[in-house]
Amino acid sequence: MRKVVIPIGPQHPALKEPESFSVTxxxxxxxxxxxxxxxxxxxxxxxxxxxxxxxxxxxxERICGICSHTHSTCFVQAVExxxxxxxxxxxxxxxxxxxxxxRIHSHLLWLGVxxxxxxxxxxxxxxxxxxxxxxxxxxxxxxxxxxxxINLIGGVKRDLEKQHITDILKSVDILEERTKxxxxxxxxxxxxxxxxxxxxxxxxxxxxxxxxVGPTARASDVARDTRADxxxxxxxxxxxxxxxxxxxxxxxxxxxxxxELMESxxxxxxxxxxxxxxxxxxxxxxxxxxxxxxxxxxxPRGEDVHYVKSNGTDKPERxxxxxxxxxxxxxxxxMLEDGQLADLPIVIAAIDPCFSCTDRLISVxxxxxxxxxxxxxxxxxxxxIEWHRSKGMDFSAINKKLAERL
Amino acid sequence: MxxxxxNLLVFPGIIFLGVAGMSAEFxxxxxxxxxxxxxxxxxxxxxxxxxxxxxxxxxxxTEANPRMFRAMPIFALTSTxxxxxxxxxxxxHALYSFNGDLxxxxxxxTIPTLTYFLGGWYSTSLYSKIGAIRSLTQLFAYEVPLLMxxxxxxxxxxxxxxxxxxxxxxxxxxxxxxxxxxxxxSLIALLGKLEKVPFDIPExxxxxxxxxxxxxxGRLLAMFKLSINIETIVGASLVSAVYLPFGLQLxxxxxxxxxxGKLLFIISILSLSRTIFARFRMDQMVEFCWKIVSPLAFxxxxxxxxxxxxxxx
Amino acid sequence: MxxxxxGACDMIRPGKMLVQVLQSLFKKSATxxxxxxxxxxxxxxxxxINFHPELCIGCKMCERDCPSNAIKIVKVGDxxxxxxxxxxxxxxxxxxxxxCIKKALESTKEFELAVLDKNKLKVTFCADVKxxxxx
Numbered sequence: 014m015r016k017v018v019i020p021i022g023p024q025h026p027a028l029k030e031p032e033s034f035s036v037t038x039x040x041x042x043x044x045x046x047x048x049x050x051x052x053x054x055x056x057x058x059x060x061x062x063x064x065x066x067x068x069x070x071x072x073x074e075r076i077c078g079i080c081s082h083t084h085s086t087c088f089v090q091a092v093e094x095x096x097x098x099x100x101x102x103x104x105x106x107x108x109x110x111x112x113x114x115x116r117i118h119s120h121l122l123w124l125g126v127x128x129x130x131x132x133x134x135x136x137x138x139x140x141x142x143x144x145x146x147x148x149x150x151x152x153x154x155x156x157x158x159x160x161x162x163i164n165l166i167g168g169v170k171r172d173l174e175k176q177h178i179t180d181i182l183k184s185v186d187i188l189e190e191r192t193k194x195x196x197x198x199x200x201x202x203x204x205x206x207x208x209x210x211x212x213x214x215x216x217x218x219x220x221x222x223x224x225x226v227g228p229t230a231r232a233s234d235v236a237r238d239t240r241a242d243x244x245x246x247x248x249x250x251x252x253x254x255x256x257x258x259x260x261x262x263x264x265x266x267x268x269x270x271x272x273e274l275m276e277s278x279x280x281x282x283x284x285x286x287x288x289x290x291x292x293x294x295x296x297x298x299x300x301x302x303x304x305x306x307x308x309x310x311x312x313p314r315g316e317d318v319h320y321v322k323s324n325g326t327d328k329p330e331r332x333x334x335x336x337x338x339x340x341x342x343x344x345x346x347x348m349l350e351d352g353q354l355a356d357l358p359i360v361i362a363a364i365d366p367c368f369s370c371t372d373r374l375i376s377v378x379x380x381x382x383x384x385x386x387x388x389x390x391x392x393x394x395x396x397x398i399e400w401h402r403s404k405g406m407d408f409s410a411i412n413k414k415l416a417e418r419l
Numbered sequence: 420m421x422x423x424x425x426n427l428l429v430f431p432g433i434i435f436l437g438v439a440g441m442s443a444e445f446x447x448x449x450x451x452x453x454x455x456x457x458x459x460x461x462x463x464x465x466x467x468x469x470x471x472x473x474x475x476x477x478x479x480x481t482e483a484n485p486r487m488f489r490a491m492p493i494f495a496l497t498s499t500x501x502x503x504x505x506x507x508x509x510x511x512h513a514l515y516s517f518n519g520d521l522x523x524x525x526x527x528x529t530i531p532t533l534t535y536f537l538g539g540w541y542s543t544s545l546y547s548k549i550g551a552i553r554s555l556t557q558l559f560a561y562e563v564p565l566l567m568x569x570x571x572x573x574x575x576x577x578x579x580x581x582x583x584x585x586x587x588x589x590x591x592x593x594x595x596x597x598x599x600x601x602x603x604x605s606l607i608a609l610l611g612k613l614e615k616v617p618f619d620i621p622e623x624x625x626x627x628x629x630x631x632x633x634x635x636x637g638r639l640l641a642m643f644k645l646s647i648n649i650e651t652i653v654g655a656s657l658v659s660a661v662y663l664p665f666g667l668q669l670x671x672x673x674x675x676x677x678x679x680g681k682l683l684f685i686i687s688i689l690s691l692s693r694t695i696f697a698r699f700r701m702d703q704m705v706e707f708c709w710k711i712v713s714p715l716a717f718x719x720x721x722x723x724x725x726x727x728x729x730x731x732x
Numbered sequence: 733m734x735x736x737x738x739g740a741c742d743m744i745r746p747g748k749m750l751v752q753v754l755q756s757l758f759k760k761s762a763t764x765x766x767x768x769x770x771x772x773x774x775x776x777x778x779x780x781i782n783f784h785p786e787l788c789i790g791c792k793m794c795e796r797d798c799p800s801n802a803i804k805i806v807k808v809g810d811x812x813x814x815x816x817x818x819x820x821x822x823x824x825x826x827x828x829x830x831x832c833i834k835k836a837l838e839s840t841k842e843f844e845l846a847v848l849d850k851n852k853l854k855v856t857f858c859a860d861v862k863x864x865x866x867x
C-alpha cells in the first residue's frame with residue numbers, strides 16, 4: 014500500500030495540548046514517527062529572571078495546571094538550599110500531604126483520559142466525578158482547586174486545622190473505595206484489557222537507555238522513584254514503597270498508576286498521624302546569597318528537575334526546568350514501532366504527556382554543524398525582524414502605529 | 420391514491436420517521452448520560468442540533484468532487500427511508516410487500532454504509548480516507564452475520580417476504596422463541612451496522628478526528644446525522660419485526676404501543692452496550708466477527724433448518 | 733503490590749461495569765445544576781480581593797510583591813489611600829493579603845467576575861469609607 018504521511022496535531026482531539034507529530038502510515042501500520050515540540054513555549058525561564066523570588070514562586074507554579082505544586086515545591090526547595098534555610102518539619106509534612114493529594118488528582122484524571130482515548134467514556138465520567146472529591150478538599154485546604162499557592166520560600170502559607178484533617182481522612186476513605194473498584198474494572202473488563210495489553214511495548218533495556226522516568230519506566234521494571242532515591246520534604250520519615258510492574262506495556266503503566274494511588278492514600282494517612290506541631294514557616298531573606306542549587310521532585314509523571322542560580326540580588330540569575338515529559342516523549346517513537354494507527358492515541362496518552370511542562374529552551378550541540386552560540390536579547394529581536402523581512406513581511410508600519418497609541 | 424401519498428410522506432413515512440429518529444437519538448443520549456451518573460440533554464436537543472446545522476453554510480473542500488460530495492447525504496437519507504416501507508411495523512402487513520422484499524430491505528440498508536465510504540473517499544482529506552476505508556472493512560465483517568441472522572427465521576417461515584413472515588409467526592404463536600440466539604447475534608450485528616461503540620471504529624474521534632464526516636458541515640452533515648438516526652429506527656424495526664413478531668394482530672392503537680415498547684427495548688440495549696464496552700481495534704473487530712459472531716449466526720441457521728424438518732412445515 | 737496481580741477469582745469478561753451502570757440510572761445525577769443552583773465556595777477561598785482603606789498606611793508592600801502588577805496604591809489625601817485593581821491581571825494568589833502589615837486586604841469568596849465590558853474590570857476602592865463604590 015502507498016505510504017501516507019498524516020499529521021497528528023497541533024490541533025487534534027487525541028491531544029489535550031498542542032504538539033506536532035507526523036506519522037507515516039501504510040494502511041493501518043505505522044512506519045515512521047517523528048515529534049516536533051515547542052508549541053507551548055511561553056518564555057517562562059526568561060520571565061523568571063525579571064521577577065523577584067517571591068513573585069517567581071507564583072510564576073513557576075503556573076507552568077502546569079496539574080503539576081503546579083510539583084514545580085512550586087521543587088523551585089522553593091532549590092532556593093531554600095542556596096539560602097541555607099531550615100524549613101520546619103510541620104511545613105515539610107504539609108507540603109507532602111498536598112503533593113500526594115495532587116498525585117491522586119493527576120492519576121484519576123489520567124485514568125479518565127485513558128478511558129476516553131480507547132472509547133470507554135463511562136470510565137472517563139466516573140473517574141472525573143470522583144476527582145471532584147479531591148478538588149473540593151484541595152479548595153478547602155488551599156483556597157483554590159488548582160494552582161494551590163501554598164508554598165513560601167521558607168515554609169507554607171496556611172496551616173491544617175482539625176476540621177481539615179477530619180475532611181481529608183473522610184475524602185481519602187471515599188476515594189480508596191472507588192479506586193478499589195477501578196482496579197477491579199481494569200483487571201477484569203476484557204474490552205479494556207485487550208486495548209491496553211501488548212500496546213506501546215518498551216523493554217527494560219530500552220527504558221534505561223532512552224532515559225524514561227516515572228510510571229513509564231516503572232512499568233518496565235525500572236525501580237526508580239525520586240521519593241525513595243533522593244528523599245525530599247517528609248518522605249524520609251514516611252515509609253514509602255516503590256510500585257513497579259513487569260508488563261512493559263500500556264497495561265503495566267495503568268497498573269502502576271493505580272498502585273501509586275493506593276500508596277498515596279497510605280502515605281496521607283501516615284503523614285496525618287505523624288504530623289508534628291510547630292511553626293509553618295521561617296522568615297526568608299529578600300536577597301538570596303550567591304550560589305546555585307539543583308533540586309528534584311517526583312511529579313505524577315516522573316522526575317522533575319529544577320536548577321536555580323542566584324547572584325546575590327533579589328532576582329534569580331538563571332532558572333532551568335526540566336519536566337518529566339521531555340524525557341518520556343523520546344520513548345514514544347520506540348513504542349510505536351510496528352504499531353497500528355488505532356494505538357497511537359493511547360500510547361501517547363500512556364506517558365501522561367504534559368506539554369505545557371515540557372516546552373523550555375533546549376540547546377542542541379551537533380558535532381556535524383557549527384553551533385550558533387548564544388544571542389543577546391537585542392540581537393535576537395533584530396534577527397527576528399530581518400527573518401520576517403526576508404519572507405516579505407514588514408511590521409514597521411504597525412509598530413509605529415502601536416508606539417503612537419501607547 | 421391520497422392515502423398512499425399520506426402514508427409515504429407523513430405516516431409511517433418521512434415525517435414520522437424523522438420525528439421517531441430524533442426521539443431515538445434523545446432517548447439514547449439521555450439513557451447514556453443517566454447511566455454515567457450525569458443529567459443528559461433536554462428532549463429538544465436533537466432538534467436544536469438539526470436546526471443549527473441546517474442554518475450553517477456547507478463548506479466543500481477545493482479538492483473534493485462537489486457533485487459526489489453533495490449527493491452522498493441525499494442517497495443515505497433516501498435509502499434508509501425507502502427501506503422502512505417494506506417492514507411490518509405493528510401489523511402483519513407492511514406498506515408495500517412482495518416476495519423477496521427481505522433481500523431488498525437488507526440491500527437498501529447497505530447503501531448508507533456505501534455512501535459513508537464514498538463520501539469519505541471523495542472528500543480527499545487524509546482523515547476522511549482512512550475513515551472511509553475503515554467503514555468498508557467493517558462492512559465486510561458484520562454484513563455476513565447480519566444477513567444470516569435475518570435469513571434464519573425466514574427459513575423457518577419458508578418465505579422471502581417480511582410480511583408473510585410476520586403472518587406465519589402470528590399463526591404459530593411460540594415459534595419465535597426458537598430464534599433467541601439469533602436475536603442476540605442480530606443485536607451485535609446491528610451495533611456494527613449503526614457504528615456504535617464497540618464498533619464505532621470508522622468514526623473514532625480520538626484517532627481520526629471525524630472519520631468520514633470530517634469535511635462535512637451544514638446541511639449535508641445534518642442530512643447524514645438524520646440518516647443515521649433513521650437508520651437506528653429502521654434497523655431496530657427490522658430486528659423487532661423478524662425476532663419479536665408477537666402481538667401483531669391487536670387493534671392498531673394497542674399495536675402501536677407494543678411496537679413503541681419493542682423499539683424502546685432494543686434502543687435501550689444499544690445504549691447499554693455503548694456504555695459498558697470500550698472501542699474495538701480494527702483487527703480485533705474483524706477477528707471477533709469472523710471467529711465468534713459468524714459461527715453463531717450459522718448455528719442459528721442450522722437450528723432453523725433442523726426445526727423445519729422436525730416440525731414438518 | 734500484591735492486589736494488582738490478577739487473582740484466581742478475577743474473571744476476565746466484558747461488561748464488568750454493568751451493575752454500577754444500571755444502579756446509576758436510579759441515583760441522583762452528579763451534575764450540579766449551575767447556574768440555577770449557586771455553588772458555595774469553602775471558607776478561605778481566594779476570590780476577588782477586598783480593600784479596607786481606613787487601615788492602609790501606604791507602604792506599598794502589596795504593590796511590590798504582586799506577581800502580575802495588578803494593584804496600585806494611590807495617595808489621594810493626607811493619610812488617605814485608594815487601591816486600583818485590575819481584575820484581568822490579578823491571578824488571585826492572595827500574596828498581597830499576606831504581605832500587608834496592617835491587614836487591610838482580604839480575600840472574598842466572589843468568583844463570578846466575567847463581564848462584557850473590559851473597562852469594568854478595573855475597580856477602584858475609594859479612600860472615603862462612606863462612599864465605598866466599585867464600578
